[in-house]
Amino acid sequence: MGAFVEFENVSKIYKTGDVEVHALTDASFEIQKGEFCVIVGESGAGKTTLLNILGGMDTLSKGTVRMDGRDISHFNRTQLENYRRYDIGFVFQFYNLIPNLTALENVEIAAQLCTDAIPAEDVLRAVGLHDRMQNFPAQLSGGEQQRVSIARALAKKPKLLLCDEPTGALDYETGKSILKLLQDTCRRDGMTVVIITHNAALAAMADRIIRVKSGHIYSVRMNEHITPVEQLEW
């Protein structure tokens, strides 16, 4: 049986007029179910392209991507829509909450898209926001808003949680508390979590570290000495 996530010789070329940008070239790697995976690379390395392909938000030019045994790289539009809706939870750097809905409503609206969602109150409680459910995003700190966005992603019971620079807009300590929440979710619920970041220090907390450089997979490594989030420094 194959891995939970499989990238096989994936290339992505963006064409703008006559200009071609090779955002990913021949990228191959695997991620196992329940792993905490950090994909690290400098700005422009191809991390977002990779995450967007894995999340069904972008198509690839060449290669194959499988998730939980299904070849998502040849999905049609409806299949991709369902894949994004049911299988993938997204967490973004700037939270992307709806400003005129409360924390509870932000989570409920996402949960309504699915048939078997976790009740919004329960998932907000699980991320430590039991007493802030009726607040609007503007009344919450950055870290609290990110917790809402994680709750929103988890309410759908996704197979895979994809996080794009989840601590990029947060201060040091708040960033660490969000990383801890993501890691606890991975360990407690067996959730497969993938984080992309330019912060190489986060690699130390991962089970699997994938380094991306100029559109190439530079290395894939299992981490034998996982550093507790509290001890990370950058």
Ligand SMILES: Nc1ncnc2c1ncn2[C@@H]1O[C@H](COP(=O)(O)OP(=O)(O)OP(=O)(O)O)[C@@H](O)[C@H]1O
């Ligand atoms: N829609 C697009 N059209 C054309 N070029 C693109 C597009 N999206 C990304 N690129 C290019 O592909 C390359 C990889 O970009 P990507 O956003 O994946 O890198 P990244 O590692 O996520 O960078 P950052 O950390 O700055 O977000 C870059 O050269 C970028 O300019």
